[in-house]
Amino acid sequence: xxxxxxxxxxxxxxxxxxxxxxxxxxxxxxxxxxxxxxxxxxxxxxxxxxxxxxxxxxxxxxxxxxxxxxxxxxxxxxxxxxxxxxxxxxxxxxxxxxxxxxxxxxxxxxxxxxxxxxxxxxxxxxxxxxxxxxxxxxxxxxxxxxxxxxxxxxxxxxxxxxxxxxxxxxxxxxxxxxxxxxxxxxxxxxxxxxxxxxxxxxxxxxxxxxxxxxxxxxxxxxxxxxxxxxxxxxxxxxxxxxxxxxxxxxxxxxxxxxxxxxxxxxxxxxxxxxxxxxxxxxxxxxxxxxxxxxxxxxxxxxxxxxxxxxxxxxxxxxxxxxxxxxxxxxxxxxxxxxxxxxx
Ligand code: SAH
Numbered sequence: 453x454x455x456x457x458x459x460x461x462x463x464x465x466x467x468x469x470x471x472x473x474x475x476x477x478x479x480x481x482x483x484x485x486x487x488x489x490x491x492x493x494x495x496x497x498x499x500x501x502x503x504x505x506x507x508x509x510x511x512x513x514x515x516x517x518x519x520x521x522x523x524x525x526x527x528x529x530x531x532x533x534x535x536x537x538x539x540x541x542x543x544x545x546x547x548x549x550x551x552x553x554x555x556x557x558x559x560x561x562x563x564x565x566x567x568x569x570x571x572x573x574x575x576x577x578x579x580x581x582x583x584x585x586x587x588x589x590x591x592x593x594x595x596x597x598x599x600x601x602x603x604x605x606x607x608x609x610x611x612x613x614x615x616x617x618x619x620x621x622x623x624x625x626x627x628x629x630x631x632x633x634x635x636x637x638x639x640x641x642x643x644x645x646x647x648x649x650x651x652x653x654x655x656x657x658x659x660x661x662x663x664x665x666x667x668x669x670x671x672x673x674x675x676x677x678x679x680x681x682x683x684x685x686x687x688x689x690x691x692x693x694x695x696x697x698x699x700x701x702x703x704x705x706x707x708x709x710x711x712x713x714x715x716x717x718x719x720x721x722x723x724x725x726x727x728x729x730x731x732x733x734x735x736x737x738x739x740x741x742x743x744x745x746x747x748x749x750x751x752x753x754x755x756x757x758x759x760x761x762x763x764x765x766x767x768x769x770x771x772x773x774x775x776x777x778x779x780x781x782x783x784x785x786x787x788x789x790x791x792x793x794x795x
Contacts, residue, residue, distance in 0.1 A: 490591075492592075644666065647681065
């Protein structure tokens with residue numbers, strides 16, 4: 453029998469479990485305190501009776517995410533991790549070190565089924581969803597291995613977070629729980645390719661996280677060619693969901709726009725983008741695309757990026773250019789895992 457995934461449990465669920473097995477309720481709080489510290493074995497929970505630790509060991513899987521590879525960038529403060537899950541599947545993540553602390557990029561699915569043509573995560577399709585506990589497990593694995601505390605989380609690893617909505621929402625609640633991991637929602641960014649109805653559902657949760665939309669193109673025909681999800685939720689539908697999100701939460705949306713030379717980086721494309729989003733509570737993050745060998749896409753030249761930025765600014769849109777991090781360690785989504793699977 454597959455053991456139960458204890459890192460997905462809320463404090464309340466642990467309390468119910470303790471009561472169910474005839475233990476005192478306060479044991480749940482003790483255990484929860486250990487879990488959010490990232491213990492890898494129940495024996496580390498030293499204030500729990502030995503008998504209970506044995507029972508927990510028999511019932512639950514604790515150490516559900518193991519680091520099997522670590523690559524540090526020579527160029528910048530970026531480390532890439534390959535993790536193995538309990539069933540042997542692998543996902544990847546990145547840790548970035550900034551002046552204000554550590555930021556981690558986590559995966560939400562093994563592979564991805566969204567099919568974006570520039571993205572390496574989707575090449576083999578989606579294998580399975582991650583549980584909330586497996587997303588938490590990525591934080592614990594890195595914190596324990598490096599002896600650090602993470603201060604920012606981006607859901608931008610492999611997978612589409614809103615295609616795994618229940619688990620991702622549970623993860624957000626766990627990571628934010630003041631009685632547990634206690635990371636403020638404002639330190640979390642969720643990135644989506646644009647699943648409009650789930651954006652609206654998330655808005656209704658009224659969490660103060662940052663929503664990032666992978667836009668990449670501002671006309672329907674070309675966006676559909678790059679991102680098949682646009683067939684289901686076109687730009688009009690997506691923008692309606694984004695407006696709903698900002699109205700409900702008062703949070704500024706980030707539009708991510710990966711610039712691919714000769715594909716979506718021309719002045720015409722910049723004007724289209726300006727027209728589409730001007731006046732919205734938003735900013736644009738321009739990303740020189742990481743080259744993916746399986747596809748024939750090249751990053752835009754610096755001059756095209758600067759020109760694109762200038763046009764957006766003429767529409768009154770705050771625009772930043774993302775620093776390219778970890779390009780020497782295959783830091784773009786899915787690239788390390790693909791190397792691993794092929795190797
Ligand atoms: N599925 C989610 C989150 C994972 S992808 C989403 O689509 O937002 C995280 C970000 O990396 C997205 O903006 C995605 O479009 C971008 N991305 C994918 N492949 C890339 C590449 N080769 N170079 C640069 N960015 C890429």
